[in-house]
Amino acid sequence: MDILKLKISEIQNLIERKELSYLELIKEVFKRIEENKELNAFISLFPEKAIKKAEECDKEFNKLKEIPHLLFGIPVAIKDNIAYKGERLTCASKILKDFISPYSATAVERLEKKGAIIIGKTNLDEFAMGSSNEFSYFGVCLNPINKEYVPGGSSGGSASAVGGNMVPVALGSDTGGSVRQPAAFCGVCGLKPTYGRISRFGLVAFASSLDVIGILSKYIEDCAIVLQVISGYDERDSTSAQIAVPDYLPLKSNLKEVKVGISKDFFLKEMENSLIKLYEEFFKLLEKKGVKLYEISLPKIKYGIYAYHLIATCEASSNLARYDGIRYGLNIEAKDIDEFYIKVRSEGFGKEVKRRIILGTYGLSKGYYEEYYGIGIKMRKKIIEDFMKAFEKVDIILAPTSPTLPFKLGERTKDPIMMYLCDILTVPISLAGLPALSIPLKYKINNFPISLQIIGKPFGEKEILDFAYGIEQL
Numbered sequence: 001m002d003i004l005k006l007k008i009s010e011i012q013n014l015i016e017r018k019e020l021s022y023l024e025l026i027k028e029v030f031k032r033i034e035e036n037k038e039l040n041a042f043i044s045l046f047p048e049k050a051i052k053k054a055e056e057c058d059k060e061f062n063k064l065k066e067i068p069h070l071l072f073g074i075p076v077a078i079k080d081n082i083a084y085k086g087e088r089l090t091c092a093s094k095i096l097k098d099f100i101s102p103y104s105a106t107a108v109e110r111l112e113k114k115g116a117i118i119i120g121k122t123n124l125d126e127f128a129m130g131s132s133n134e135f136s137y138f139g140v141c142l143n144p145i146n147k148e149y150v151p152g153g154s155s156g157g158s159a160s161a162v163g164g165n166m167v168p169v170a171l172g173s174d175t176g177g178s179v180r181q182p183a184a185f186c187g188v189c190g191l192k193p194t195y196g197r198i199s200r201f202g203l204v205a206f207a208s209s210l211d212v213i214g215i216l217s218k219y220i221e222d223c224a225i226v227l228q229v230i231s232g233y234d235e236r237d238s239t240s241a242q243i244a245v246p247d248y249l250p251l252k253s254n255l256k257e258v259k260v261g262i263s264k265d266f267f268l269k270e271m272e273n274s275l276i277k278l279y280e281e282f283f284k285l286l287e288k289k290g291v292k293l294y295e296i297s298l299p300k301i302k303y304g305i306y307a308y309h310l311i312a313t314c315e316a317s318s319n320l321a322r323y324d325g326i327r328y329g330l331n332i333e334a335k336d337i338d339e340f341y342i343k344v345r346s347e348g349f350g351k352e353v354k355r356r357i358i359l360g361t362y363g364l365s366k367g368y369y370e371e372y373y374g375i376g377i378k379m380r381k382k383i384i385e386d387f388m389k390a391f392e393k394v395d396i397i398l399a400p401t402s403p404t405l406p407f408k409l410g411e412r413t414k415d416p417i418m419m420y421l422c423d424i425l426t427v428p429i430s431l432a433g434l435p436a437l438s439i440p441l442k443y444k445i446n447n448f449p450i451s452l453q454i455i456g457k458p459f460g461e462k463e464i465l466d467f468a469y470g471i472e473q474l
């Protein structure tokens with residue numbers, strides 16, 4: 001039996017029956033990571049700390065005679081743009097390669113409070129900018145389904161670690177698709193919650209009006225378990241919502257109760273016919289099972305990719321100004337302060353990050369602000385209106401997660417536009433701040449499963465999870 005292919009509740013059952021210990025579980029995790037070293041899913045690993053914690057969990061369990069929480073003793077990986085006290089927080093950038101975080105993110109604190117064990121920090125595109133994990137100072141990460149392919153990005157390491165059965169769950173971050181797209185590429189589930197559902201405290205800022213922490217898992221139930229623990233208001237993040245967190249568990253299929261919207265606007269004419277056909281087949285299957293499907297129209301989502309790259313680059317240029325070598329960054333010799341800044345930022349940032357800082361700085365400059373950032377904001381409003389209108393008619397919207405299947409390493413790095421187009425189906429949801437869960441479907445092309453994006457109303461995570469659970473049962 002492969003314990004790392006089990007659900008969290010199944011792992012806990014084995015422990016309860018004394019067929020497995022937390023120490024054995026954690027040792028299996030590090031063994032698996034070692035076997036999959038080539039995938040380069042991790043930037044940092046904490047075997048000593050994790051083993052010590054697992055031993056403590058075993059002791060505590062023997063004393064209590066029961067498991068205090070489903071996450072107790074469960075290994076979790078976190079993306080290396082999320083803070084974990086006392087450990088490196090690199091954002092896969094040279095400029096932060098030696099930076100040690102003085103505190104933990106709220107999400108990480110909440111996981112640890114329930115007994116989860118943080119086993120390591122995962123690889124990503126530098127500062128979460130990218131869709132293939134090829135823009136990492138620590139090297140590319142590979143797709144566990146086929147090593148010639150990218151795992152997607154920017155949470156490529158988290159997706160590869162979960163998809164490669166190294167950990168049951170991982171945290172990622174999603175600004176424009178960085179949890180959903182790599183989840184789709186690696187055949188796992190990826191949840192981007194509503195903006196404000198999970199505290200951003202301790203998540204390194206890329207584009208603050210879009211950034212959220214998300215969850216990658218193999219099973220919907222595991223995603224719900226983690227979401228339950230890390231959601232909710234946090235006074236350290238003024239954008240976290242003061243809205244009660246519902247009970248996500250137990251999951252209950254709502255396939256026959258919800259009204260489901262499908263929009264042609266998510267099926268681009270550039271997409272492969274064979275791919276579109278599989279989605280059509282799936283929708284037919286849903287109808288046969290009694291799911292009520294409605295055609296909806298979202299004509300403005302086509303502006304999503306433009307609005308996103310205006311807004312995200314502008315916000316990034318402002319957020320990344322802090323890496324100046326004084327507060328954060330490299331320690332470099334220079335004759336004066338100007339040369340110091342230039343050297344630190346030229347040597348510290350990679351090509352893609354520089355491209356975005358330059359674009360964003362231009363977009364915010366005097367005389368251009370209205371024309372670029374201002375237009376981005378206007379387009380964003382139109383997209384939000386589209387979704388809100390659709391949600392008057394339906395409860396959930398279904399769409400593909402990615403317009404293509406995973407691509408080979410190096411295939412898109414030379415052309416930034418081709419890379420940006422990976423996010424065309426995920427960014428509209430980010431701009432609208434909505435929750436969306438990507439799940440793999442049974443249909444495969446070249447061994448890669450195709451993925452479905454389940455989009456919900458603001459704070460509609462429960463409906464999404466129940467719907468996904470219904471599909472998982474199918």
Ligand code: GLN
Nearest residue numbers: 128130174175176177178
């Ligand atoms: N791939 C998108 C980008 O390059 C989204 C990144 C993200 O969600 N962090 O910006």
